[in-house]
Amino acid sequence: MDWQENFKKNIHLYFGEVGDAWLENLPKLIKYCEVKWSLAMNEPYSLSINYVAPAEMEDGRDVVIKICIPGNDFLDEVEALKLFRDKGMVKLIDYDINNGILILEKLLPGFTLAKVEDQDEACGIAAREMKKLITPAPKDSRLPTTKAREQNLRKQVDDHPYGVGQIDRATMDRALRIFTYLNDTIEHKYLLHGDFHHYNILSSGVEEWTVIDPKGLIGEIEYDLIQFMLNKLPEEDAYKVIKRRCDIFTEELNLNKERLLLWGYCHTVLATVWSVDMKDGSYNKSFLKGIRIFENLYESEFGKKQDPTSR
Template structure:
């Protein structure tokens, strides 16, 4: 096992990202990472195998529990986001989503079961089969909102993203104004005609893994509140490189409409709302390639409503 100081020395790219996104909170997090690892591996009787190869906004270690269970120790900057993730993972209770074993929300620390062999859904190359497996996971993780919790409404998040985008681009920007207005209308429509449940918030090919005992399972929920059709959009705007966009969207959405109780208008309005919200977030990061793709998708979705 590597020394804790070495384990708590993540790649420079990860460090820069944490500082850019979280500022002083990210600096405090990085400075205390070694101590956090030492504390929780000792208190919870964990043997560290090593860090995960791909780090995004959380430091992730593969561990073995005292009883031999393989787990994942996930250490986040303690925020509303990390608390909502823990709430959502606990609410799923291991049904359709990797089980939460232990957590300390105020420290941003959670221990999750490790799925094995852990192949991502992206390894299924056949679009129809992959979408059918996605639909099975989507159906399995439908839940009411946990009692007594304040999960963020995705509609409110969208309206905030649109307001921020307009303020940052008063003369127009890479996301067309007509798309932003349409997305606002779609969120209002969903609030009136849809229903509110617990959303995973980031359900796509990389966040669905194969477990040898239970089949395909979700990981890493964001934990939003909103219409369940909103959980379809992230899958649709992922894994599109090198594929004919309109044909791929047509196939994926036809499978969803054939297998899921969402209805055509709910599906496409939810997809417009979520895709434009994501495009506005991409504008904050300067991701023009992602925005151009999402603009094309929004125009295609709009065409399906006519």
């Protein structure tokens, strides 16, 4: 089949030979879906690292088929979808663990929150959707915690003793200290989406919205908002936009602003590191700018000399 070029590149980049073999077998998986669930697959959406396409069931219902490479990430998503059920999350209709397949409700009209141009309006919608999602962490769960993100940054520090791309070692060390401090001082843990941003919030009716694509994570609500604050930033006035988003989330969700800004700083360092292409040195410039913005916001709110890791 003639796969989208970016889709093929991503599959090879992230999964190597395993991904190449999965891609070769994908036509059979698509046919398997059509036979098992008596449905007709339509042309896929714009693809990243999963095959996602609308389909019509034999009884006329419209659904979305998501085919993933089986593994821990897929299992985490299945668990998160179950745990978030009836809390503003897209409904999981059926799934196939062995083949990495999800059958999901189709949301209409289905455009993303990124289409809402007014920044305050979009952030207010996101805050309301996050409020629906807020769920205490399950007692027994396979889902990773934010400690895993800290450990990922620690590995990056160990692997890159002189820094990564535009991020120097001192910045990585400071981010790692803050990550450790925050994880060690969490008082209440919650079930988190893990990738909450504009493109994972879809319109599902008149003035109605539904969240999709949870990665599944355990931690503080403040951490789950950082990816949203880094997304869809303007070229100019990014500081003003992030500050405003921080104020709206803090007020609407009754959050700890200090911890929100600290999570913002350390996660943004990690996100920027993840974005660096080791072959050509390119990186996400918006994320890099976000590091300084979170640092400046913290200094403005809580004082330049304050260091929470030394308490």
